[in-house]
Every structure is written in structure tokens, then in C-alpha cells.
Amino acid sequence: GKSVVTLDDLTTEQIDLLLRKAEYIDAHRREVAHACDGRIIATLFYEPSTRTRLSFETAMLRLGGQVIGFAGAQLASVSKGESIADTLKTVANFVDVVAIRHPKEGAALVASEAVDIPVINAGDGGHMHPTQTLADLCTLQSRFGRVNNLTVGLCGDLTFGRTVHSLIETLCRFGNVNFVLISPDELKTPRYVIDRIKATPSCSYVEVKDLISVIGDLDVLYMTRVQQERFFNEDDYLRLRDTYILDEDKLRLAKKDMAVLHPLPRVNEISVDVDGDPRAAYFEQVKNGMLMRMALESSVLGDDLPGFDPDKKEVA
Numbered sequence: 001g002k003s004v005v006t007l008d009d010l011t012t013e014q015i016d017l018l019l020r021k022a023e024y025i026d027a028h029r030r031e032v033a034h035a036c037d038g039r040i041i042a043t044l045f046y047e048p049s050t051r052t053r054l055s056f057e058t059a060m061l062r063l064g065g066q067v068i069g070f071a072g073a074q075l076a077s078v079s080k081g082e083s084i085a086d087t088l089k090t091v092a093n094f095v096d097v098v099a100i101r102h103p104k105e106g107a108a109l110v111a112s113e114a115v116d117i118p119v120i121n122a123g124d125g126g127h128m129h130p131t132q133t134l135a136d137l138c139t140l141q142s143r144f145g146r147v148n149n150l151t152v153g154l155c156g157d158l159t160f161g162r163t164v165h166s167l168i169e170t171l172c173r174f175g176n177v178n179f180v181l182i183s184p185d186e187l188k189t190p191r192y193v194i195d196r197i198k199a200t201p202s203c204s205y206v207e208v209k210d211l212i213s214v215i216g217d218l219d220v221l222y223m224t225r226v227q228q229e230r231f232f233n234e235d236d237y238l239r240l241r242d243t244y245i246l247d248e249d250k251l252r253l254a255k256k257d258m259a260v261l262h263p264l265p266r267v268n269e270i271s272v273d274v275d276g277d278p279r280a281a282y283f284e285q286v287k288n289g290m291l292m293r294m295a296l297e298s299s300v301l302g303d304d305l306p307g308f309d310p311d312k313k314e315v316a
């Protein structure tokens, strides 16, 4: 099966195709309502989630398939010491595709290597969150008509924010992106992600601490939550958590068509005042996440979307 542990498991053409499928699905919900009839997905969530789990599940239900799974490791046999590989070898007897979220980096890779059915990474520790990136790309595509030739600011916890790592690596593949990496010294972007930017001649980056001085340059501002669950030290978390709070005053300094993205959940880093601003795109991102998961689930299963023509552009 075709697993997706990182977006490097998909070609750039396949990512493009998923974007076109998501656009088609949004406009043709009834036509695709039986695309995955008879299929079952297992959602194995060893870590809390609202959007990712519910949208993986809704995606399968909206394609005509069904869902099993667990939300919280305490209810599954991992609490009795069962390994990821054994769990996957068990569940693979029941379902056609698995989505797994786990607090340990590499868990999704281990899961994908244990079985032949497709395994989709729904977030592995501080490493990657590829389907969030698909949601982010879909949001850029719908806001700007493109996913590159943009200045993209990423702000907050760039160390532990796995959505940031997936997004930067994927945007590098599309090329022509200027990254503005905004974080305190303690929460800078990991070296392996910076190396990916450096290895992409058409992309550039700067690392800064101050949001206000750069916000006017940005086409996209991707805010992130400080990842309390990945901190070793509560004092550090408390000191850093409110470093950046996007509010209406700061937005006044931004371009009129800048898009504010956030993978959610937010804590304090975007004031609720911003929600009514046309630049706020984070709830659109949630919807796009469901559409992209519909596109991905049907694709990894090899199920056609009735009426979808990969060469035809949707008319808005």
C-alpha cells in the first residue's frame, strides 16, 4: 500500500493532483459520496486531537466508507504494553487504511513498515504532520491561486511545531518562497529544516525575533501554538508562551491581502478579535483539511472520484 509518512512519499505532481481533487470534491460532494463504499479506515490516535481525527473520519464517511479506531491510548492495548507494530498487524486485518497520531517521532514510519495497507501519518511527535500541510497548501492555493512566489512568515514555536517543519519542507519543493522565521532564540527552526531551505536555490530565509518589524512584508503569516506538551520544563513554557500575540493592532501593519494561517488549536497567540478579519484563514484551513483528507484517502486506496477529470480545471 501507499503510505504517507511525510510528503516526500508523494511526488510534487501527486500533491498537485490532490489539490485539484480537493477542489473537485468541494464542488461535487454528491458525486463523490460513494467513492469509497465498502472501505474502512482505522484512526489510531495516541495523542489528543480534535480536527485531525474528526476530519479523517468525516472524510471517509463523506466518501461512503466507515470508521473504527481509538482516541486516547489509555483505552487501547498499548496501555498493557502492546507495540505499535503489533497493533498495526492486528488492525490491518480489519481495515483498508490507517491514520495514526503518536507522541513519538518516527511512530508512523514504524507503523507503515509493519503492514502492507496504506498508513497515513496524522502527526508524529515534533516531527511531521503531512496532512496538515496538505490543508495549508490548499488554503494558499484558494487564497492566492498558487502555493509559491510568496513571502511566508512562520511565527512562534518553530522548534516543536511539526506543522511548520512539514510546511517548510514541502514549500521548498515548489520553490520561490521567502521564509521569514519569527521565534525566540529558544524556539528556533531545527537545523534539518533550515538545511532543506539552504539546499533550495530559489528559496531564501531570515530568522528574526520581532513580528512587528516584518509583518508588513508578509503574504502569509503562519502562527503557531507553543507546544506545551513537548517542553521539558514548565517554567520555560510559561516564559515563552505569550511571546507573540497577533491582534488587530498588529494586523493594521500587514498587507490588506495577507492570509493568517494557524493549524489550531490556538491558545493565546491569535486574539479572537482577528477572527472576523477577512485575512483570517484558519477556519477555512480546517475545511480544506477535510477536503484534502478526502482526496488523500480515496487516492491511497486507488478509488476513483466519479466525474473527476485530472486535466480539467474547475471553474469557480
Ligand code: CP
Residues within 6 Å of the ligand: 048, 049, 050, 051, 052, 053, 123, 132, 263, 264, 265
Ligand atoms: N491541527 C491539528 O492537528 O489539530 P488537532 O490537534 O486538533 O488534530
